Amino acid sequence: MTNVLISGASVAGPALAYWLHRYGVDVTVVEKSSAIRGGGYPIDVRGSAVDVVERMGVLPELREHHIDTRRITAIDGRGGTVAAFSPGALTGGQAGRDLELPRGDLTSVLYGKTRDDVEYVFGDSIASVTQHDDRVDVTFERGAPRSFDYVVGADGLHSNTRRLVFGPEAEFSHYLGYCFAGFTAPNTGGWSHEAILQNVPGKLAAVYAVGDQPWVHALLAFATTSPSREAVAGTFAGLGGPTPDLLAALSEADDVYFDTVSQIRMPGWVRGRVALVGDAAYAPSFLTGQGTSLALSGAYVLAGELAKGTLPAYEKTLRDHVTRNQGLVSGGTAMVPGTRTQLWMRNQAFKLLPLLARTKLAGRSERRAATSLALPTYA
Ligand SMILES: Cc1cc2nc3c(=O)[nH]c(=O)nc-3n(C[C@H](O)[C@H](O)[C@H](O)COP(=O)(O)OP(=O)(O)OC[C@H]3O[C@@H](n4cnc5c(N)ncnc54)[C@H](O)[C@@H]3O)c2cc1C
Numbered sequence: 081m082t083n084v085l086i087s088g089a090s091v092a093g094p095a096l097a098y099w100l101h102r103y104g105v106d107v108t109v110v111e112k113s114s115a116i117r118g119g120g121y122p123i124d125v126r127g128s129a130v131d132v133v134e135r136m137g138v139l140p141e142l143r144e145h146h147i148d149t150r151r152i153t154a155i156d157g158r159g160g161t162v163a164a165f166s167p168g169a170l171t172g173g174q175a176g177r178d179l180e181l182p183r184g185d186l187t188s189v190l191y192g193k194t195r196d197d198v199e200y201v202f203g204d205s206i207a208s209v210t211q212h213d214d215r216v217d218v219t220f221e222r223g224a225p226r227s228f229d230y231v232v233g234a235d236g237l238h239s240n241t242r243r244l245v246f247g248p249e250a251e252f253s254h255y256l257g258y259c260f261a262g263f264t265a266p267n268t269g270g271w272s273h274e275a276i277l278q279n280v281p282g283k284l285a286a287v288y289a290v291g292d293q294p295w296v297h298a299l300l301a302f303a304t305t306s307p308s309r310e311a312v313a314g315t316f317a318g319l320g321g322p323t324p325d326l327l328a329a330l331s332e333a334d335d336v337y338f339d340t341v342s343q344i345r346m347p348g349w350v351r352g353r354v355a356l357v358g359d360a361a362y363a364p365s366f367l368t369g370q371g372t373s374l375a376l377s378g379a380y381v382l383a384g385e386l387a388k389g390t391l392p393a394y395e396k397t398l399r400d401h402v403t404r405n406q407g408l409v410s411g412g413t414a415m416v417p418g419t420r421t422q423l424w425m426r427n428q429a430f431k432l433l434p435l436l437a438r439t440k441l442a443g444r445s446e447r448r449a450a451t452s453l454a455l456p457t458y459a
Pocket of ligand 1: 087088089090091092093110111112113121122123124125183204205206234235236237238239240241262299357358359360363365366368369370371372373375
């Protein structure tokens with residue numbers, strides 16, 4: 081029986097494990113965290129990826145976790161409303177079909193679907209990978225060395241597998257001009273089922289209220305390469321609206337994380353018997369809202385091709401879909417316009433969204449990108 085080691089148990093890892101097991105492959109997943117991480121920020125499952133979770137039989141269960149965000153409000157530096165619209169008007173999402181749920185809820189459902197059939201090893205990480213013609217020898221930080229037929233890195237934006245087998249992150253990571261601080265903050269505005277986007281040139285303060293929870297997800301993004309609490313506080317000082325409350329929460333938050341807004345772009349996702357999937361191979365950045373969907377669709381295609389013994393076809397089938405979705409940020413981003421002119425133009429477009437939402441024009445390129453993969457059928 082073919083055996084495969086997957087590094088990472090978030091979205092791409094468990095989804096890949098599910099499909100490989102279904103094709104009769106023996107699967108081990110190694111995850112560096114001590115357990116599956118629940119909760120987390122909201123993510124989207126759209127377009128072709130909805131077909132993937134439907135084929136997995138988890139669509140009804142995922143729908144129970146659907147967040148149902150009803151409104152996005154764009155505000156200016158002082159907190160005045162610029163425009164308000166439905167999320168679908170921006171993303172081209174299909175109401176009633178697409179899903180939005182906490183990342184950890186998706187992971188928990190995928191883990192629950194695979195835990196009885198797949199070996200999960202928590203609290204460990206790959207230390208070295210040595211490829212041979214007929215196998216891959218792997219050593220671990222903690223566990224004993226083992227051999228596998230294939231190894232797959234599903235270990236995210238800062239993939240360990242990619243570094244070990246393909247090269248340093250700097251070769252593949254494309255900085256999109258921003259860093260962000262993400263954390264949870266008290267829901268001081270009584271926000272419910274909604275997101276607030278506050279922009280001044282080059283800065284975004286976002287509030288994401290999941291349902292009617294007493295807390296919100298906060299995200300502060302701005303142009304820097306080295307974010308810190310002090311840099312964030314200095315950069316966003318003086319803004320009105322929700323930002324003073326967010327800065328107060330930031331100074332006390334114990335779950336704050338900083339990262340760059342970047343994409344992973346690689347000439348190839350397969351090297352010998354090692355492949356990459358999801359953010360590790362083609363992170364599109366959260367600005368596109370398509371990272372999770374690419375991880376799910378990528379896992380589906382990779383599993384099908386690997387099980388058929390046609391691994392190179394994984395890239396051929398998926399490349400165009402990835403390029404289209406990564407391209408959603410190429411025209412300048414709607415989330416963090418960099419200059420006054422770009423912000424003014426973005427705001428005019430936002431003001432038109434409620435009108436456009438009644439036509440097929442709203443979110444057309446996003447919808448086309450999300451649905452651009454016709455899922456192959458694998459036996
Ligand atoms: C703030 C923020 C907002 C986002 N918003 C959205 C959104 O609205 N819509 C959307 O679709 N996407 C969004 N994303 C992106 C989305 O989270 C990712 O695209 C998606 O989770 C990719 O899944 P993945 O399984 O490839 O990688 P990840 O979810 O990054 O998972 C990688 C896994 O590998 C594990 N790991 C890491 N290193 C090792 C190691 N050395 N050994 C073993 N395991 C390891 C990690 O612990 C983790 O479990 C957002 C991301 C962020 C940060």
